[in-house]
Each structure stands twice: as C-alpha cells, then as structure tokens.
Amino acid sequence: MLQVSYIRDNREQVLDRLAVKNFKQPELVDEIIALDDKRRSTQTSMDNVSAEANAAAKQIGELMRAGKKAEAEEIKAKTGAWKEDIKKFGDLLAATEEELYQKIVLLPNLPHSSVPKGLTxxxxxxxxxxxxxxxxxxxxxxxxxxxxxxxxxxxxxxxxxxxxxxxxxxxxxxxxxxxxxxxxxxxxxxxxxxxxxxxxxxxxxxxxxxxxxxxxxxxxxxxxxxxxxxxxxxxxxxxxxxxxxxxxxxxxxxxxxxxxxxxxxxxxxxxxxxxxxxxxxxxxxxxxxxxxxxxxxxxxxxxxxxxxxxxxxxxxxxxxxxxxxxxxxxxxxxxxxxxxxxxxxxxxxxxxxxxxxxxxxxxxxxxxxxxxxxxxxxxxxxxxxxxxxxxxxxxxxxxxxxxxxxxxxxxxxxxxxxxxxxx
RNA sequence: GGUGAGGUGCCUGAGAGGCCGAAAGGAUCAGUUUGCUAAACUGACGUACGGGAAACUGUACCGAGGGUUCGAAUCCCUCCCUCACCGCCA
Missing domain, CATH: 3.30.930.10 (Bira Bifunctional Protein; Domain 2)
Known part of the structure; x- marks a missing residue:
C-alpha cells in the first residue's frame, strides 16, 4: 500500500511510475488526493468540536464540585448539539477513510526507475x-x-x-x-x-x-x-x-x-x-x-x-x-x-x-x-x-x-x- | 469441547466515573558522581492522525466493536484472544 502523504506530495511522479506498470486507472490518484483532503478537513472539524465538548465536560465537573449546580446545568444543555456534530463528523470521517482505503489498496507499488516499460x-x-x-x-x-x-x-x-x-x-x-x-x-x-x-x-x-x-x-x-x-x-x-x-x-x-x-x-x-x-x-x-x-x-x-x-x-x-x-x-x-x-x-x-x-x-x-x-x-x-x-x-x-x-x-x-x- | 481467571505502555503492575495518556518498579537512553566495572543520584522515555516553518498544539487510543453519561481504562452489552484446570490427543 502506498502512503497517501507521498501520493499527495508527488502526484506527477506517481502517475509517471504507475504508467510504467501499465496501470489502467490513473484517475484513481486524483480521487485519492481529493478523498484525503476531505478526510483531513473532516478530522479538523471533528477535533475542534471534540475539544470544545471536552473543555465543557471538564468545566461541568469543576462546577459540580464547587456546588454550582445551576451553572453546570446551563452548560450541559449545550452538549447535545456537540454530540450530534461529533457523531456526524465521526461517521463521515470513518466513511471517508474507508473509501480512501478501498481506493488506495488498488494502487500497485511504484516501480523503481530501472524497471523497463513493457507488458509481457x-x-x-x-x-x-x-x-x-x-x-x-x-x-x-x-x-x-x-x-x-x-x-x-x-x-x-x-x-x-x-x-x-x-x-x-x-x-x-x-x-x-x-x-x-x-x-x-x-x-x-x-x-x-x-x-x-x-x-x-x-x-x-x-x-x-x-x-x-x-x-x-x-x-x-x-x-x-x-x-x-x-x-x-x-x-x-x-x-x-x-x-x-x-x-x-x-x-x-x-x-x-x-x-x-x-x-x-x-x-x-x-x-x-x-x-x-x-x-x-x-x-x-x-x-x-x-x-x-x-x-x-x-x-x-x-x-x-x-x-x-x-x-x-x-x-x-x-x-x-x-x-x-x-x-x-x-x-x-x-x-x-x-x-x-x-x-x-x-x-x-x-x-x-x-x-x-x-x-x-x-x-x-x-x-x-x-x-x-x-x-x-x-x-x-x-x-x-x-x-x-x-x-x-x-x-x-x-x-x-x-x-x-x-x-x-x-x-x-x-x-x-x-x-x-x-x- | 467443559469450567474458571484474565487482557492497561518495552516488561511487571496499580487505577474501580472527572484531578488519568494513565501510579510505582524494572528495562532503555542522556547527564552527574565514583580511578575502571558495578552502584548511587538527576532527567528523558507510547503510538497514530490533524494544525503549525518551528516551538508547540488539538484529537483518538487502556483487547475489538457498540451503549449509558455533560464526562468512561473504570459501568452495561456483544465479540475476540490469552492463561489455568479437566476431557481428548500427535
């Protein structure tokens, strides 16, 4: 399995090398890069929401210990939306990763520069x-x-x-x-x-x-x-x-x-x-x-x-x-x-x-x-x-x-x- | 196949809802000291992904997957695996 980061950074070279192996679906390379972009942005979104939710949970704990129940309840009310977002982004992330994986395993290894082109x-x-x-x-x-x-x-x-x-x-x-x-x-x-x-x-x-x-x-x-x-x-x-x-x-x-x-x-x-x-x-x-x-x-x-x-x-x-x-x-x-x-x-x-x-x-x-x-x-x-x-x-x-x-x-x-x- | 006990970092092993990415010890690495070795002391010490030029920082991970909860290593469910004993057996 090729590394996504390598594909991302060396798109042209990857395409050239795959051609030597007579790889039939060069469009996969761009699909993979696009999926990786999606994967990364989804993770960033999810991480941000998670960070917020984590901070809030911590705050609730502190407020409860300090006996400020009302304030804690106030923050609790907001957590529902975060949970939904985390679930939504999490599902999307998992689906994107799966899709990316299914595509990347279709790519063969890149041949060394000394490999002759040829079919048979x-x-x-x-x-x-x-x-x-x-x-x-x-x-x-x-x-x-x-x-x-x-x-x-x-x-x-x-x-x-x-x-x-x-x-x-x-x-x-x-x-x-x-x-x-x-x-x-x-x-x-x-x-x-x-x-x-x-x-x-x-x-x-x-x-x-x-x-x-x-x-x-x-x-x-x-x-x-x-x-x-x-x-x-x-x-x-x-x-x-x-x-x-x-x-x-x-x-x-x-x-x-x-x-x-x-x-x-x-x-x-x-x-x-x-x-x-x-x-x-x-x-x-x-x-x-x-x-x-x-x-x-x-x-x-x-x-x-x-x-x-x-x-x-x-x-x-x-x-x-x-x-x-x-x-x-x-x-x-x-x-x-x-x-x-x-x-x-x-x-x-x-x-x-x-x-x-x-x-x-x-x-x-x-x-x-x-x-x-x-x-x-x-x-x-x-x-x-x-x-x-x-x-x-x-x-x-x-x-x-x-x-x-x-x-x-x-x-x-x-x-x-x-x-x-x-x- | 049956019964029981367990799965926490490189290893041993604590933790039993928030102060836990996780005590302590060992191993390892770096340093100090000692004539050398050994010892002692000090410090460092998981992985992955994301953001960042970097310093750093966010998230996830305590067998796996679900669930409960504002919050799970910890509670619940399912599965997997390991060990012990019994049975069977090269």
Missing part, C-alpha cells in the same frame, strides 16, 4: 546469463519421464491421494528434496540469515500485511471453518513476524530464512507447460527475507540476487537473471529479479527464484517501522526472495545431469544426499 514476459530485460547450456544426447528425457524411470516421483499416486499437482516423492527423489532443503538453509545461514520455522496457515491480517489480500485471494487455499489461509510462500508468515513492530535502528538489517511447503491453487493453469514439476499446487521452498534501512534496500537486493546466483552456480545449473518489466512485475514489488534455469530436455527457461524489493509497500500495511537517527518512527523496507524453490531445481537437475550411467548429483549436494548417482 518477453519484454523482461535479460541482465545476465551464466553457465553453458548442456548438450544432451538425442534420447534425453524430460524430468517427468526420468522421475518415472528411476522411481523418484509418483504423480499418479499424488492424484489418488489428493489431486493433480500434489506429487509423491519417493526413494532418492525424496532424499534429493531433503538434501536441497538442508543445503539451501545451510547456505542461507552462512550468509547471515537466521532460520525460522513458521506456521503454514495464516490469518487474514497476515494475508493483508504482505499484500496477498485482497489482490490474490483466489490463489490461496482457504480453510473456511477457521478462516485461515494456507501460505502461498513463507514470505507471508516470516514477514508478518514484524507486523506492528518498531525496530531499533541497530536491529537492522533483519535477516531470516525458512523452509516451508507452499500451497497455490493456480486456478486456470493447464496444459503442456505445467507438466511434471513445472507447476504444482504444493511445493517446497526456502525463502530469504530481509527488513532493512531504506537507504540500503537496493544494495541488499543485489546481495540477495548474488546469493541466489551463488546457489545456482554451485549446483552447476546454467541460469539467467531477468529484470522484470512493469507489466510482468508483482503488485507489491518495486523491483524484481527473476532467476531462471535452463531446462535442457524441455529446451526452455524455468523460473526458480524471484527476488524483490518492496520498499515501504508491505511495511506500510504491516506498520513495520524503525526508529531513525532523529528518534522518529519510519517505515522500513522489506525484501524477499526464493533461495530456492525446489521443484524446478529438481526438474533441471534431473534433465541436465542425465547420462548413460544415470543422473549425476552435483558435488555440493553429495554430503547431503549421501549418494553420487541416481541410477
């Missing part, structure tokens, strides 16, 4: 590519066939137990998952992140705090009986640790990492591109989250990007980094890098990580602040990134590392898997 994923900017794409033999298999061949993942069994998109990992497939999770967590801790293990269901306030609500309501599984959402990413519970928190300046940066399953309804996604591990309703992910001083957030974003790239390099996966264009970015993000690995058997790039700076968009909703050098509270910046999401990493590893002998496990993972080959 094709217009994302390729920042860099790293690693050679492997040449596979002609009889190379896509990961879903490898998974069957080596008895690693049973998609059909998942359908029986739950439904499509809920695979069952078996044998070395299950162990590979666990190895990757542990490896990612260990690397994050080496980079200074402290591990948290968080709830997999969150309440509405948390969903709003990180911006999944109201924007992506339909993408989350909802437990109606208890009004809880299954998390679509660890970002939600981990970032919400800091909801309604005022941090001391020296507590920044906050660095947390955590592994969770993630649940996504992915309503409307079908077809060849979602085969196998390409798109699931439940998958595992290690997430890194930071809360930082606003001056440091872009520097931090680069560090987080470098961390993710380090993992990919260590795993020996060819990857590229994209700077998402305005049209492809998330609602809450100011700048997002996507990391994609090259899936050699499918001959396509697969997104395995997304690293974003939300600036104050989340912290404004979360009321996540820190005390700055002047002793004032100020909104912190939040960032997060996948480091990494498992299924597509598994897919790429299986495909790219297939040989006649079997599938070679990357060296860094062997201490975790305790085996070198899937054969």
């Amino acid at each position: 994923p094709e217009e994302n900017e390729v920042v860099l590519e790293n690693g050679a794409k492997p040449e596979l033999p002609a009889n190379a298999l896509p990961h879903w066939e490898l998974a069957a061949k080596y008895n690693l993942i049973d998609f059909e069994l998942g359908v029986k137990i739950t439904g499509a998109g809920f695979p069952v990992y078996k044998n070395k497939g299950a162990k590979l998952q666990r190895a990757l999770i542990n490896y990612f967590i260990d690397e994050a801790e080496k980079a200074g992140y402290s591990e948290v293990s968080v709830p997999l269901m969150v309440n509405k306030d948390s969903g709003f705090g990180t911006g999944q609500l109201p924007d992506k309501e339909g993408q989350m599984y909802f437990v109606t009986e208890d009004e809880l959402y299954l998390i679509p990413t660890a970002e939600v519970p981990v970032t919400n640790i800091y909801r309604d928190v005022i941090l001391k300046a020296d507590e920044l940066p906050v660095k947390n990492c955590g592994h969770t399953p993630c649940f996504r309804r992915e309503a409307g996604s079908y077809g060849a591109h979602v085969r196998g591990l390409n798109r699931l309703h439940q998958f595992d992910k290690v997430e890194i989250v930071q809360v930082v001083h606003p001056d440091k957030s872009y520097e931090t974003l680069e560090q987080m990007s470098a961390h993710v790239q380090g993992l990919l390099k260590n795993l020996g996966l060819p990857y590229r980094v994209l700077r998402l264009c305005g049209g492809d970015m998330g609602f809450a993000s100011a700048l997002t890098y996507d990391m994609e690995t090259w899936s050699a058997a499918q001959q396509r790039w697969l997104e395995v990580s997304s690293v974003s700076n939300f600036e104050t968009f989340q912290s404004n909703r979360l009321k996540l602040r820190f005390r700055n050098s002047e002793g004032k509270t100020q909104l912190a910046h939040t960032l997060n990134g996948s480091a990494l999401a498992l299924p597509r990493i598994v897919a790429t590893l299986l495909e790219n590392n297939q040989t006649e002998k079997g599938i070679k496990i990357p060296e860094v993972l062997v201490p975790y898997t305790k085996f070198e080959w899937i054969d």
Whole structure:
C-alpha cells in the first residue's frame, strides 16, 4: 500500500511510475488526493468540536464540585448539539477513510526507475546469463519421464491421494528434496540469515500485511471453518513476524530464512507447460527475507540476487537473471529479479527464484517501522526472495545431469544426499 | 469441547466515573558522581492522525466493536484472544 502523504506530495511522479506498470486507472490518484483532503478537513472539524465538548465536560465537573449546580446545568444543555456534530463528523470521517482505503489498496507499488516499460514476459530485460547450456544426447528425457524411470516421483499416486499437482516423492527423489532443503538453509545461514520455522496457515491480517489480500485471494487455499489461509510462500508468515513492530535502528538489517511447503491453487493453469514439476499446487521452498534501512534496500537486493546466483552456480545449473518489466512485475514489488534455469530436455527457461524489493509497500500495511537517527518512527523496507524453490531445481537437475550411467548429483549436494548417482 | 481467571505502555503492575495518556518498579537512553566495572543520584522515555516553518498544539487510543453519561481504562452489552484446570490427543 502506498502512503497517501507521498501520493499527495508527488502526484506527477506517481502517475509517471504507475504508467510504467501499465496501470489502467490513473484517475484513481486524483480521487485519492481529493478523498484525503476531505478526510483531513473532516478530522479538523471533528477535533475542534471534540475539544470544545471536552473543555465543557471538564468545566461541568469543576462546577459540580464547587456546588454550582445551576451553572453546570446551563452548560450541559449545550452538549447535545456537540454530540450530534461529533457523531456526524465521526461517521463521515470513518466513511471517508474507508473509501480512501478501498481506493488506495488498488494502487500497485511504484516501480523503481530501472524497471523497463513493457507488458509481457518477453519484454523482461535479460541482465545476465551464466553457465553453458548442456548438450544432451538425442534420447534425453524430460524430468517427468526420468522421475518415472528411476522411481523418484509418483504423480499418479499424488492424484489418488489428493489431486493433480500434489506429487509423491519417493526413494532418492525424496532424499534429493531433503538434501536441497538442508543445503539451501545451510547456505542461507552462512550468509547471515537466521532460520525460522513458521506456521503454514495464516490469518487474514497476515494475508493483508504482505499484500496477498485482497489482490490474490483466489490463489490461496482457504480453510473456511477457521478462516485461515494456507501460505502461498513463507514470505507471508516470516514477514508478518514484524507486523506492528518498531525496530531499533541497530536491529537492522533483519535477516531470516525458512523452509516451508507452499500451497497455490493456480486456478486456470493447464496444459503442456505445467507438466511434471513445472507447476504444482504444493511445493517446497526456502525463502530469504530481509527488513532493512531504506537507504540500503537496493544494495541488499543485489546481495540477495548474488546469493541466489551463488546457489545456482554451485549446483552447476546454467541460469539467467531477468529484470522484470512493469507489466510482468508483482503488485507489491518495486523491483524484481527473476532467476531462471535452463531446462535442457524441455529446451526452455524455468523460473526458480524471484527476488524483490518492496520498499515501504508491505511495511506500510504491516506498520513495520524503525526508529531513525532523529528518534522518529519510519517505515522500513522489506525484501524477499526464493533461495530456492525446489521443484524446478529438481526438474533441471534431473534433465541436465542425465547420462548413460544415470543422473549425476552435483558435488555440493553429495554430503547431503549421501549418494553420487541416481541410477 | 467443559469450567474458571484474565487482557492497561518495552516488561511487571496499580487505577474501580472527572484531578488519568494513565501510579510505582524494572528495562532503555542522556547527564552527574565514583580511578575502571558495578552502584548511587538527576532527567528523558507510547503510538497514530490533524494544525503549525518551528516551538508547540488539538484529537483518538487502556483487547475489538457498540451503549449509558455533560464526562468512561473504570459501568452495561456483544465479540475476540490469552492463561489455568479437566476431557481428548500427535
């Protein structure tokens, strides 16, 4: 959620930036400014009447104590009108605030100046590519066939137990998952992140705090009986640790990492591109989250990007980094890098990580602040990134590392898997 | 699920219609003193919104929402949550 005061003071810039995100309703900006004017004048009116009424109430108390009952009654007679006014202004204020809120939550975050204009994923900017794409033999298999061949993942069994998109990992497939999770967590801790293990269901306030609500309501599984959402990413519970928190300046940066399953309804996604591990309703992910001083957030974003790239390099996966264009970015993000690995058997790039700076968009909703050098509270910046999401990493590893002998496990993972080959 | 007790500031905890944005202690910060550390003393110390260049100032907030009253942390109603015990149970 953007800050009204910022919109008010930077109208032109807000409109320019929203245009980069292809925002369709620029007139909302002026409506918001007008509502804010109304809100402020209403509050001033109400405050003035309240001040009068408060003063009168105090006076009545003093007169009563002094035994001047008649005078007290005289003032009492006037309070009726004030009460009506306070009620009237109060209702108007509440209605105006509500209307303002309903509009302001429709505004996406403003993109950073480096974000390219564009509508579709094709217009994302390729920042860099790293690693050679492997040449596979002609009889190379896509990961879903490898998974069957080596008895690693049973998609059909998942359908029986739950439904499509809920695979069952078996044998070395299950162990590979666990190895990757542990490896990612260990690397994050080496980079200074402290591990948290968080709830997999969150309440509405948390969903709003990180911006999944109201924007992506339909993408989350909802437990109606208890009004809880299954998390679509660890970002939600981990970032919400800091909801309604005022941090001391020296507590920044906050660095947390955590592994969770993630649940996504992915309503409307079908077809060849979602085969196998390409798109699931439940998958595992290690997430890194930071809360930082606003001056440091872009520097931090680069560090987080470098961390993710380090993992990919260590795993020996060819990857590229994209700077998402305005049209492809998330609602809450100011700048997002996507990391994609090259899936050699499918001959396509697969997104395995997304690293974003939300600036104050989340912290404004979360009321996540820190005390700055002047002793004032100020909104912190939040960032997060996948480091990494498992299924597509598994897919790429299986495909790219297939040989006649079997599938070679990357060296860094062997201490975790305790085996070198899937054969 | 049943029964009981509670929700007050960073924490503990008083306050039971006006003198309360809220005692006291602790924590924290600044200063004084002490050779250092510790201690002692002095002072500061909630958040949000509005007005103001600022100093400052108005309003709201004692779990949430309503109500009674000239006036509510305090009384009434509804809801939420926490804790304890019992039941059930990984």
